[in-house]
Amino acid sequence: MSEYKRPITEQDYDKNFKQKKPLMRQSEAFIESSRCLFCFDAPCMHACPTHIDIPLFIKQIHTGNVTGSAETIYDMNWMGNACGKVCPTQVLCEGACVFNNENGKPIEIGRLQNFATNKAISSRTKLFSKGTPNGKSVAVIGAGPSGLACACELSTLGYDVVIFEAKERPSGLTAHGTAPYKITNEEALDEVAYLQEQLGFKIHYLTPVTSEEQLKDIESKYDAVFLGVGIGPTASLNIKGEDLPEVVGAVEFVNELRFAKHTMKLPGSVIVLGGGNTAMDAASESARMGVETVHLVYRRSKEDMGAYYFEYDLAISAGVQSIFNASPKEITGNGKVKGVKFVRTAIENGKLVEVAGSEFEISCDMVIKATGQAKMGSLFQKIPGLQLDSSKRIVVNMETYQTGNPKYFAGGDAVNGGTEVVNCAYEGKQAAKGIHKFLHA
Amino acid sequence: MADLSINFAGIKSPNPFWLASAPPTNSGYQIMKAFDAGWGGAVWKTLGVPVINVSSRYGGMNYRDTRISGFNNIELITDRPLADNLREIEEVKKYFPNHAVIASLMVESRKEWEQIIKDVENAGADGIELNFGCPHGMCERGMGSAVGQEPTVLKTIVEWVMAAANIPVITKLSPNITHIESPGLAAVEGGTNALSLINTIKSIIGIDLDTYAPYPVVDGKGSNGGYCGPAVKPIALNMLRQLGQHPQIAGTPISGIGGIETWRDVVEFILLGATSVQVCTAAMHYGFGIVREMDNGLRRFMDERGYKTIYDFAGLALPNVVEWKELNLKHKVVASINKDKCIGCQLCYIACDDTAHQAISISGDQTNRIPSIIEENCVGCNLCSLVCPVENCITMEKRDDGKQHLTWEELTNTDRIPVTFNDERAGGRGHYVPEVADALKHRKN
Numbered sequence: 027m028s029e030y031k032r033p034i035t036e037q038d039y040d041k042n043f044k045q046k047k048p049l050m051r052q053s054e055a056f057i058e059s060s061r062c063l064f065c066f067d068a069p070c071m072h073a074c075p076t077h078i079d080i081p082l083f084i085k086q087i088h089t090g091n092v093t094g095s096a097e098t099i100y101d102m103n104w105m106g107n108a109c110g111k112v113c114p115t116q117v118l119c120e121g122a123c124v125f126n127n128e129n130g131k132p133i134e135i136g137r138l139q140n141f142a143t144n145k146a147i148s149s150r151t152k153l154f155s156k157g158t159p160n161g162k163s164v165a166v167i168g169a170g171p172s173g174l175a176c177a178c179e180l181s182t183l184g185y186d187v188v189i190f191e192a193k194e195r196p197s198g199l200t201a202h203g204t205a206p207y208k209i210t211n212e213e214a215l216d217e218v219a220y221l222q223e224q225l226g227f228k229i230h231y232l233t234p235v236t237s238e239e240q241l242k243d244i245e246s247k248y249d250a251v252f253l254g255v256g257i258g259p260t261a262s263l264n265i266k267g268e269d270l271p272e273v274v275g276a277v278e279f280v281n282e283l284r285f286a287k288h289t290m291k292l293p294g295s296v297i298v299l300g301g302g303n304t305a306m307d308a309a310s311e312s313a314r315m316g317v318e319t320v321h322l323v324y325r326r327s328k329e330d331m332g333a334y335y336f337e338y339d340l341a342i343s344a345g346v347q348s349i350f351n352a353s354p355k356e357i358t359g360n361g362k363v364k365g366v367k368f369v370r371t372a373i374e375n376g377k378l379v380e381v382a383g384s385e386f387e388i389s390c391d392m393v394i395k396a397t398g399q400a401k402m403g404s405l406f407q408k409i410p411g412l413q414l415d416s417s418k419r420i421v422v423n424m425e426t427y428q429t430g431n432p433k434y435f436a437g438g439d440a441v442n443g444g445t446e447v448v449n450c451a452y453e454g455k456q457a458a459k460g461i462h463k464f465l466h467a
Numbered sequence: 468m469a470d471l472s473i474n475f476a477g478i479k480s481p482n483p484f485w486l487a488s489a490p491p492t493n494s495g496y497q498i499m500k501a502f503d504a505g506w507g508g509a510v511w512k513t514l515g516v517p518v519i520n521v522s523s524r525y526g527g528m529n530y531r532d533t534r535i536s537g538f539n540n541i542e543l544i545t546d547r548p549l550a551d552n553l554r555e556i557e558e559v560k561k562y563f564p565n566h567a568v569i570a571s572l573m574v575e576s577r578k579e580w581e582q583i584i585k586d587v588e589n590a591g592a593d594g595i596e597l598n599f600g601c602p603h604g605m606c607e608r609g610m611g612s613a614v615g616q617e618p619t620v621l622k623t624i625v626e627w628v629m630a631a632a633n634i635p636v637i638t639k640l641s642p643n644i645t646h647i648e649s650p651g652l653a654a655v656e657g658g659t660n661a662l663s664l665i666n667t668i669k670s671i672i673g674i675d676l677d678t679y680a681p682y683p684v685v686d687g688k689g690s691n692g693g694y695c696g697p698a699v700k701p702i703a704l705n706m707l708r709q710l711g712q713h714p715q716i717a718g719t720p721i722s723g724i725g726g727i728e729t730w731r732d733v734v735e736f737i738l739l740g741a742t743s744v745q746v747c748t749a750a751m752h753y754g755f756g757i758v759r760e761m762d763n764g765l766r767r768f769m770d771e772r773g774y775k776t777i778y779d780f781a782g783l784a785l786p787n788v789v790e791w792k793e794l795n796l797k798h799k800v801v802a803s804i805n806k807d808k809c810i811g812c813q814l815c816y817i818a819c820d821d822t823a824h825q826a827i828s829i830s831g832d833q834t835n836r837i838p839s840i841i842e843e844n845c846v847g848c849n850l851c852s853l854v855c856p857v858e859n860c861i862t863m864e865k866r867d868d869g870k871q872h873l874t875w876e877e878l879t880n881t882d883r884i885p886v887t888f889n890d891e892r893a894g895g896r897g898h899y900v901p902e903v904a905d906a907l908k909h910r911k912n
Contacts, residue, residue, distance in 0.1 A: 127810035
């Protein structure tokens with residue numbers, strides 16, 4: 027049973043989706059930062075995909091140089107504030123903290139990072155400036171973490187940068203796809219506004235780039251193009267009943283929830299299909315919305331889940347019930363979802379097989395599919411020379427992030443297949459350096 | 468069971484824990500509370516002609532998240548009329564007849580000294596402490612450390628006091644002097660019954676980055692203050708042993724003061740010869756209740772070692788404090804890292820490689836962050852063990868067989884010390900030093 031009551035007001039919603047990493051108070055940051063050992067060649071830095079000088083920014087917080095601390099963070103990661111909140115720090119910087127080695131409490135690096143960047147953002151501290159115009163321009167497709175990071179970096183290098191974004195707001199998965207208890211919409215969007223105010227790149231919203239004509243037009247107007255398009259909508263399971271109205275994709279579900287908040291209507295019981303972090307988020311969020319019965323069903327074993335253990339624990343503590351080794355065969359219902367038919371699975375000779383005669387059905391009013399997302403294949407086909415791998419990810423040079431078409435660079439989920447905000451921020455920045463090298467060769 | 472009671476130059480006290488003459492002993496109310504909390508004695512806030520104090524009086528020296536690792540003040544002696552203080556001394560003694568109430572005094576003329584001594588004796592004080600230490604404000608008026616820094620003046624005043632006093636007299640010394648033995652000897656020659664040290668150290672605790680004035684800031688300005696608290700303990704310990712080892716001063720009871728907060732501090736002061744201790748900053752930081760920890764820790768220490776009274780171990784460390792030239796040059800220790808305890812912070816590595824003797828190596832591989840000692844390069848300096856955040860992870864292991872003993876003094880006496888700039892006998896000769904250019908190998912792109 028769900029541990030949460032249905033939110034009636036926005037206050038209820040905020041309470042149910044209370045921030046997991048709340049903003050530190052000054053004294054808390056002071057004391058926490060004092061614990062940092064200032065390790066040599068610090069493991070936390072190595073564990074951070076963007077290699078932020080973590081011991082330095084922590085020391086700067088401690089000495090009251092919070093602006094310097096924010097500068098240290100943004101120097102390596104343009105999504106510094108978002109990453110402090112949404113990064114799976116337990117398996118990155120905080121997971122590498124040497125205090126873990128004596129069963130001690132690791133430094134709360136994520137919250138300290140957020141403390142510094144939040145202060146800079148909320149006080150609108152001037153940290154960045156546009157580079158001297160170099161007369162060149164770059165188009166960025168997608169205002170998600172990788173596109174924004176690429177745009178910021180290029181702006182400091184003197185490029186005229188324009189971002190084309192399909193949605194009505196920036197930040198990509200940060201505001202649209204992460205669990206609401208990780209970061210609020212306001213905080214995610216405010217970081218982008220802060221960066222944009224100082225770096226001056228333009229964003230055209232509600233401007234999806236889909237046609238050959240648009241690409242041709244962009245190519246003719248810009249010296250290079252960065253593809254930060256992410257990945258597509260939830261992929262189809264190809265089972266019967268999938269077209270029933272109460273069957274939704276997890277990404278779409280999270281997106282709607284984040285903006286509809288307490289007004290989103292959810293039924294009494296929900297089944298979430300999948301074993302990744304998005305499945306955990308969707309299950310956890312359903313429970314926090316007061317759905318009485320939430321089943322999380324994964325076709326493999328608990329050990330095989332792609333989700334982090336702490337995301338799973340979070341879902342369980344919210345009242346989610348988990349079922350493993352069950353594969354969906356059919357979504358039942360006549361014009362309306364009634365339940366899901368599953369078959370038990372097992373591993374035989376290293377392969378996942380269905381156990382004959384083990385079919386069972388769980389009734390529910392809604393199904394959330396968190397079983398992977400489609401790739402943006404159709405757009406990619408319109409770019410000559412662009413190479414894709416077998417998983418339809420864009421193939422790039424891993425140093426310059428240049429694609430098979432020299433004018434096109436790419437980064438983020440479209441290249442890595444879907445990772446964390448921090449990985450995308452890193453790739454966007456690296457791609458900007460690659461573009462700079464290309465245009466100034 | 469340990470008996471903590473003392474008889475300090477005739478002043479009896481149920482334990483050696485006294486509050487030093489300072490803000491905590493400003494009134495009878497405070498001293499009564501302190502005795503009730505477990506303190507054995509108190510040195511009353513210095514009496515004299517009452518002063519006028521400024522607002523903003525203290526400054527703290529913080530280290531990381533530790534508040535007040537050092538403390539400074541610009542408060543002067545009592546600003547209350549003498550009659551009020553005398554009445555309260557009398558009252559406290561009625562409630563606590565077996566506790567030690569010592570009157571700290573600071574006046575100018577011989578006549579004033581004679582009068583105030585008579586007054587405090589009549590009020591029932593158990594002893595007198597002469598404040599020759601205050602390094603701020605009062606010294607500008609020819610008192611406090613102005614006396615402590617002039618041994619001949621100090622001796623004269625001690626002689627006046629001894630001629631007038633019928634109760635034990637403690638002379639409190641200022642550390643703001645090159646040789647503490649000079650005022651110490653002057654006080655002993657003047658006939659003092661006991662000594663106490665250290666008073667506060669002349670200091671500027673810090674500069675306010677908004678007003679560019681020293682803390683504590685008084686209307687845009689500041690003055691030097693007197694420094695005390697945990698940070699001054701090492702200075703106090705050294706001065707304590709300097710007095711304790713002086714042939715003409717040794718034997719005079721000394722009350723130890725300077726950064727005492729825990730039972731360990733108390734034991735260290737007693738091991739260097741103190742037979743009472745005085746505390747101020749710790750009480751100002753944590754309240755009088757801090758004495759519970761000192762009391763329990765001292766008793767446990769004594770019970771575990773079988774000491775009946777503090778006199779059983781007082782001064783036991785004094786013979787082990789020698790001049791550098793008497794240290795054994797053949798003693799050899801090297802660092803050893805306990806790989807099971809190491810958490811891989813590599814602070815030892817970078818401390819040694821950057822600032823010591825390049826005797827620790829690392830793999831450079833993040834999956835193996837445990838450093839290794841290069842024994843042949845290790846000079847046994849201790850730095851790595853000091854920076855290591857894990858208790859007892861890096862230990863210093865003895866490597867000599869203990870059979871050889873050779874001191875600088877012996878080398879000097881037998882003409883075997885280096886005497887020219889490129890002497891073959893230089894201690895570091897033959898010791899590993901990396902190539903100069905190797906420094907740049909550590910550069911990152």
